[in-house]
Structures are given as structure tokens and as C-alpha cells.
Amino acid sequence: MSTELQPHIQLKDNFQAKYALLPGDPKRVDKVKPFLTKTKEIAYNREYRSLLGYYKNIPVLVVSTGIGGPSAGIAIEELANIGVTTLIRIGSSGALQDHIHLGDLIIATGAVRDEGTSKAYIDLSYPAVADHELVSALSHACVQQDFPYHTGLVRSHDSFYTDREEEIDHYWSRKGILGSDMETSTLFVVGALRGLRTASVLNVVVPSKGNLQSGINDLAHGQGLPAKGEENQILIALEAIASIDNKR
Numbered sequence: 001m002s003t004e005l006q007p008h009i010q011l012k013d014n015f016q017a018k019y020a021l022l023p024g025d026p027k028r029v030d031k032v033k034p035f036l037t038k039t040k041e042i043a044y045n046r047e048y049r050s051l052l053g054y055y056k057n058i059p060v061l062v063v064s065t066g067i068g069g070p071s072a073g074i075a076i077e078e079l080a081n082i083g084v085t086t087l088i089r090i091g092s093s094g095a096l097q098d099h100i101h102l103g104d105l106i107i108a109t110g111a112v113r114d115e116g117t118s119k120a121y122i123d124l125s126y127p128a129v130a131d132h133e134l135v136s137a138l139s140h141a142c143v144q145q146d147f148p149y150h151t152g153l154v155r156s157h158d159s160f161y162t163d164r165e166e167e168i169d170h171y172w173s174r175k176g177i178l179g180s181d182m183e184t185s186t187l188f189v190v191g192a193l194r195g196l197r198t199a200s201v202l203n204v205v206v207p208s209k210g211n212l213q214s215g216i217n218d219l220a221h222g223q224g225l226p227a228k229g230e231e232n233q234i235l236i237a238l239e240a241i242a243s244i245d246n247k248r
């Protein structure tokens with residue numbers, strides 16, 4: 001473990017926090033605050049905004065990773081350098097299946113590696129998989145809280161605006177992929193290579209293109225469903241941490 005100041009996240013101490021929640025959006029850090037006690041903003045450099053707080057007396061870091069694999073990869077490496085061992089992404093996602101609604105949670109068991117960052121580390125035949133115990137703790141928390149959730153594969157990608165987005169989404173939808181994001185596969189691959197425990201819970205903010213009516217019905221709730229999904233994902237990530245910590 002290093003006590004050197006990490007150049008991007010600008011932290012040199014994990015404040016005894018072995019656990020980190022990783023939103024992409026720095027603004028989501030604010031949404032985590034009400035769930036924690038004794039919160040303190042400890043750094044904000046580029047896309048990396050860091051908060052320290054306590055959940056059921058367990059120290060937890062919340063660090064935003066920005067958009068995409070490259071910035072997420074840097075955050076993961078630098079958090080590992082300062083001694084964080086368990087990282088849970090709390091991200092947003094577009095649904096690729098018609099039965100998945102806005103505000104539902106997707107707990108990724110694995111991810112299609114359709115991005116460049118994890119490829120820079122290791123061949124594509126290396127799998128991007130979540131930590132089994134964390135997936136189980138997250139699913140259990142959803143059942144306990146009665147939150148709508150799905151477990152399965154997601155696709156992490158690098159582009160939003162190519163001319164082929166619809167075709168690409170359609171392809172992966174037909175292969176049974178639940179939703180898309182941009183960081184989960186990097187987290188799983190870099191995490192596994194560095195001996196970290198990782199998981200990703202995604203809040204659905206864009207409906208499946210194959211089910212416009214369901215999307216329209218969901219959207220009639222305005223931002224209510226995604227906002228609720230965001231709260232739900234934070235709570236279950238923290239509950240999963242508490243349950244894992246309890247077993248030690």
C-alpha cells in the first residue's frame with residue numbers, strides 16, 4: 001500500500017476505508033451523502049470527486065470515476081494503491097430488454113468488453129466478471145427492500161453517437177444482454193487483475209428502444225423512476241457492504 005499522493009484522485013490515505021462506491025457522475029456523490037454519517041469532502045480533481053463517510057460505522061469512500069473506461073481505470077488503480085479492496089460501481093444504464101423499466105436496477109454478473117481500456121490490459125478472451133459474494137449480497141438487499149432488479153450480463157462500450165448505435169443495441173439485445181454502460185467491464189477486468197472485489201449496480205435511465213410504449217408509460221412518471229432507482233442503488237450497495245463487512 002502506498003502513502004504517496006495519487007496524481008488523479010488526489011488522495012494518499014484511504015481513511016481506513018476498504019470499501020468504495022463508484023458513481024460515474026460527480027453529482028451523484030451528493031446523492032450518497034444523506035445515507036452516510038460524518039461525511040467529509042476530501043478531494044475534487046478533474047472528474048474525481050471524493051467523499052468519506054460512514055455507513056453503520058463502516059468507513060466508506062465515494063469516488064466519481066467520470067465517463068468511460070480510461071478515467072474509471074485510473075480511479076480503480078489509484079484506489080487500489082491506497083488500500084481500497086472492494087469497489088461497487090453505482091452507475092446509470094440504458095435498458096436493452098423490453099421487460100426492464102426505468103428505475104429498475106441491473107446487478108451485472110459480467111460484462112461484454114466492448115471498450116478499449118480493459119483491452120489495453122489483457123486479451124479479450126479474459127472474462128469480465130463480478131465478485132460472486134458481492135452479487136449475492138446486492139441481490140439479497142434488493143429482495144429485502146423489495147426493489148425491482150435484474151441480474152445478468154451488461155455491455156460496456158466507448159461510443160454514444162456512432163451511425164450504428166441502433167443496430168449495435170439491437171444486436172446485443174438479441175443476445176440477451178440486459179443493459180449498457182461504459183465502465184463496468186473495465187472495473188471487473190482491472191479489479192480482477194489487481195486482486196480487488198468488484199461489482200456494478202446500474203440504475204436504468206433510458207428505456208429499451210424495442211418497447212416504446214413501456215418507455216412512454218415509464219416516462220409519464222417524469223424523472224421519478226430514475227431518481228428512485230438512484231436512491232435504491234445507493235442503499236443496496238451500502239447494505240451489501242454492511243453484510244460483507246459483518247462476515248469478517
Ligand SMILES: O=P(O)(O)O[C@H]1O[C@H](CO)[C@@H](O)[C@H]1O
Pocket residue numbers: 023024025066067068090091092093180181182183
Ligand atoms: O451515470 P454514469 O455512472 O456516469 O454511467 C453512464 O452514464 C454515462 C453516459 O451518459 C456513462 O458514464 C455511462 O456509463
Ligand SMILES: O=c1cc[nH]c(=O)[nH]1
Pocket residue numbers: 092093094095180181182205206
Ligand atoms: O443508454 C445509456 C444510458 C447510460 N449509459 C449508457 O451507456 N447508455
